[in-house]
Amino acid sequence: MRILVIEDDPILSDGLRVGLGLAGWTVDAVTGCADARAALAVARFEAIVLDLMLPDGSGLDLLAEMRGAGDTTPVVLLTALDEIPDRIKGLDAGADDYIGKPFDLDELAARVRAVARRRDGRADPVLRACGMVLDPAGLRVVVEGREVPLSRREFAVLSALMERPGVIRSRGELEDRLYGWQEEIESNAVEVHIHNLRGKVGRARIETVRGLGYRFRVGAP
Numbered sequence: 223m224r225i226l227v228i229e230d231d232p233i234l235s236d237g238l239r240v241g242l243g244l245a246g247w248t249v250d251a252v253t254g255c256a257d258a259r260a261a262l263a264v265a266r267f268e269a270i271v272l273d274l275m276l277p278d279g280s281g282l283d284l285l286a287e288m289r290g291a292g293d294t295t296p297v298v299l300l301t302a303l304d305e306i307p308d309r310i311k312g313l314d315a316g317a318d319d320y321i322g323k324p325f326d327l328d329e330l331a332a333r334v335r336a337v338a339r340r341r342d343g344r345a346d347p348v349l350r351a352c353g354m355v356l357d358p359a360g361l362r363v364v365v366e367g368r369e370v371p372l373s374r375r376e377f378a379v380l381s382a383l384m385e386r387p388g389v390i391r392s393r394g395e396l397e398d399r400l401y402g403w404q405e406e407i408e409s410n411a412v413e414v415h416i417h418n419l420r421g422k423v424g425r426a427r428i429e430t431v432r433g434l435g436y437r438f439r440v441g442a443p
Contacts, residue, residue, distance in 0.1 A: 223246075223247045223248070223268040223269065223334075223338060223358075223378070223381065223399065224247065224248045224249075224250070224265070224266070224267050224268055224398060224399050224402075225242055225247050225248070225249050225250070225267060225268065225269050225270070225271065225334065226249075226250050226251075226252070226258070226261055226262070226265075226267040226269075226270045226271070227239060227242070227249060227250070227251040227252070227270075227271045228251075228252055228253075228254075228255075228258045228270065228271065228272045228273055228276065228281065228284070229251065229253070229271070229273045229300070230253045230254060230273065230275075230276055230277050231273075232253075235251045235253065236251075237327075238251065238271065238327075238330075239251045241327045241331075242271075242327075242330075242331060242334070245331045245361075246358065246361050246374055246377055246378065246381075247334075247378075248378065248399060248400060248401060248402050249402060250265070250267075250402045250403055253276070253277065254276045254277050254278040254279070255276055255278050255279040255280075255281075255283070255284045256278055258272075258284060259284075259287075262288070262293065262295075265398065266398060267295055268295075268296070268338050268341075269295065269296045269297070269298065269334050269337060269338050269341075270295055270296070270297045270298070271297075271298050271300050271330070271334065272284070272285060272297050272298070272299055272300065272317075273299075273300055273301055274299060274301040274303055274308075274312070275301065275302070275303070281299065281301070282311065282312065282315050285297055285299075285312075285315050285316050285317060286315050286316065288316070289315075289316035294341070295341075296318045296319075296334075296337035296338055296340070296341050297316065297317050297318055297319075297337075298317070298318060298319045298320070298321060298330070298333050298334055298337060299312045299317045299319070299320045299321070300321055300323065300325065300330070301320075301322065301323060302322065302323045303322075304322025304323070318337040318340070319333045319336070319337050321333060331359075332359065335347070335358055335359060342385060347359065349381070349384040349385065351384055351387050351438060351440075352387075352427055352438075352439070352440070352441065353365065353366045354366075354384070354423060354427070356377075356380060356381060356384050358381065361374075361377055363377065363380065363423070365422075365423050365424070370422050370423060371422075372419070372422065373415075373418075375400050375411075375415055376415050376418055376419055376422070378399050378400055379396055379399070379400065379412070379415045379416065379419060380419055380423070381399075382395070382396055382399050383428065383436060383437065383438040384438050386438075387437070387438040387439075387440045388437055388438065388439075388440040389437055390431050390434050390435045390436070390437045391435050391436055391437060392434065392435040393412050393435055393436075395435070396412045396415075396435070396436070397411070397412060400412070400415075412436075416428060416430075416436055426439060427439055
């Protein structure tokens with residue numbers, strides 16, 4: 223999952239980028255509304271963590287702007303404005319969840335997972351398909367009762383495929399899930415991760431659709 227953090231405190235922003243990265247996600251961070259607009263114009267994110275008090279405007283105004291433009295990306299507000307009227311105002315403005323500062327990083331990660339899950343219309347916190355179970359919270363994959371160790375990026379690719387079994391994911395989509403702005407994309411990285419995953423979870427489960435991308439094969443043994 224690729225997440226955008228909009229937070230102007232550099233120490234907190236770096237902490238969120240590292241901490242949420244350890245939770246298995248690709249995290250991009252910006253410090254204000256203008257940079258956030260630029261980021262949203264060129265990239266797709268599975269969730270956004272948004273501070274309300276930004277140096278060049280209000281996070282609530284940015285949120286209202288997003289919703290008015292039809293952007294349905296899940297948003298978790300993260301702010302020191304934590305009184306009940308502030309929460310109500312934020313949720314009514316279109317936020318999916320709200321957490322006050324100071325906060326627990328594990329709780330924030332759980333809330334991000336929850337809003338992303340609701341976006342996909344899933345109630346089950348784990349992904350299940352074709353004898354496999356993928357646990358986003360524990361970063362665990364079990365194949366026919368046997369736990370299989372994966373690298374962070376292998377896990378990200380498999381998550382993208384299992385979220386929508388049978389749906390083709392292009393190489394570009396998978397690269398977006400794997401790499402943030404400051405990371406260099408290796409020319410054959412996706413192909414390498416797919417090759418490694420097939421060796422670990424079974425070749426039949428991941429299908430190549432020539433010229434289009436890859437998909438998790440529905441009904442694979």
